[in-house]
Amino acid sequence: MNIYFYEDKTAAQFDPISLTRPVHAIRCGQKSFVEWNIDQLPKDSHISLFVRKEMENISKEIYPEYSINPDNLEDGIWVLASAVLKREEWNDLIESKTPFFKNDKQVACFRTSDQAQKWLLNSESSMTVDSTVAQKITLQYSVPEYLWEILPLAHQLLNDEFVKNNFSKERDSLSLINEGNISIDETAEILPQVVLNATDGPIIIEKNVKIYPFTYIQGPAFVGEGSVISPHTQFKNSYCGPMCKLGGEVSKTIIQGYSNKVHDGHLGDSFLGEWVNLGAGTTNSNLKNNYQPVSISVNGTMVNTNTLFAGLYIGDHSKTAIGTQFNTGTIVGPACNIVTSGLPSKYIHPFTWFINGKHIKTRIEKFFKTMELSMKRRNQILSEATTELYKYIYDNR
Structure with missing residues (x-):
């Protein structure tokens, strides 16, 4: 079966994370959106990704095994990049070809090659049909359209798909609360006096993680491969991808x-x-003093999050000075440096040095030198596709 995962106009609403990757690759807790889906598909499925033009080369680098923006289309299943289907929903979709909807928006459907080609020729259209059609199925999971909507879905996916690692290893002075809901890779190093509390959701500790003493981890939580957690850390209801270094208090947060x-x-x-x-000391507010819903500037439009809790949304390769404080619902674009004694603006454009209230455009040559050095520290190489994408952002944002 041919499976096509596509971005639509909501891709821009995942700013600033979607500026440097396709929506497919955004972390939804333990895995990215597309990884959750592919794990539910038959192994012989042929996967293609449709992405924004500027994301084409970086997508080929991230997903060399998949077709990116192919010219020749076959009959197949089309799924919105931020939608996650359960295995039984995939089976229904493949067998019955009945479309799936969420909030009257079609998010998964079967399309003939001709239908798909017509849709691609009209970039302003949506992969949708009349929402009043008799045969349709409501998708069980929510479909995020903004970054702050991802965490509840991440929690639900971790709870539904949790598989315990049966490896058992004696560890000194490790407190496990609700042990059946905790999975620790055998290569993880956990020092004494660590508490893992899985009462409210699963906890997964991946390969080669190191956790120092007096750390408290509260599920649902996921610590990605090679990450290091400092002494006295609180890591609660949060997810971090590979090779992170964590300390202080991290709560209800996703780190790519x-x-x-x-x-x-x-x-x-x-x-x-x-x-x-x-x-050191960087802190964000996540609740307004008047207990009102937080509004956030997304691509120049103020969006009501309809939630009381919204913190900091910061793009790739951005940095803060010691003691930086962020207001509730702040967005910082990629390639920024924040150096200020007061609160920064609540929206900071990509490639900005924010210095005590002044917005100064970053010099891209110096940025690339720093970028290359920081990646070398984790044995990663700055690729041509990455450089090309950042030049595009620099010129167009």
């Missing part, structure tokens, strides 16, 4: 990967991209 929040300070109800570095 390869980022540092190693010092004291509060990070809550937030979403961090890759290669982010938060200086």
